[in-house]
Amino acid sequence: MFTPGLIHYLLLGTILFTIGLYGVLSKRHAISVLLCIELMLNAVNINLVAFNKFLYSSALLGQLFAVFIIVVAAAEVAIGLAICIALFRYKGTLDLDKFDLLRW
């Protein structure tokens, strides 16, 4: 019951993913939305590694996918923070409620 199995790791990933989802939808500061996206990517990585260990432990494909996700997440956070800095220079704020340039 308490020994960690696949279901416990998947539930941990679900909890982290949902916390990140709540932050992405509700936060006002652009950088904190980026932080919550990182949280969601980490939750997905936990799921992949848990599937690798408990369902297909003879190969390392899940861990390989997690490594590629880490690469893409690093690229994403670099670009996202650069966009945040450019936006701050343009508008002087990072309040997401103030960015309605594309709204019609």
Add this chain to the structure above:
Amino acid sequence: METTRVILSFPIPDLFTLAFWLIAGITVLLALGVIFFKNIVHSALCLIGTFLGVAAVYLTLEADYLGLVQVLVYGGAVSVLIVFAIMLVQRGSIRETNLFGRLKYKAFLIALVVFLLLSHLLWRGNWPQTDAAGAVENSAEGLAGLMLNDFVMSFEIAAVLLLVAMIGAIVVSREVKK
């Protein structure tokens, strides 16, 4: 004999189980801290703690190379990048910088529904039971074999992606000459 062993072993969980629950609890608490701290620097510090907690979760899953990469990339590079970006875009007082927007309660409802749906599907799911008999001994060695043989194309594309992202970040955040 078997039943007595089960009964005796139930109240005292082994060290691995205790470690997993401790790590999972700390990670979830720190992730909640990312959301609920009002100061964005405190949120970023909580996020770094969450990254390290996730690295510990990888270690409990016998993914030692991935745990190392997590500490290096997330705990080192990404966290420094985030703290620098926060420092660059801050103007005025930092106390009330990480507030909720207009969608606070609706977003909570959506997240709660998604969580209940996913956890319901997980409990109902019919997961196959396999033992870890064919577990790989050295994950770094196995990953190197996969990356440089079967997945060498994806490996190279990932390298190009990192280069493009680096140059793109420099170009996007550069000062515009008037």
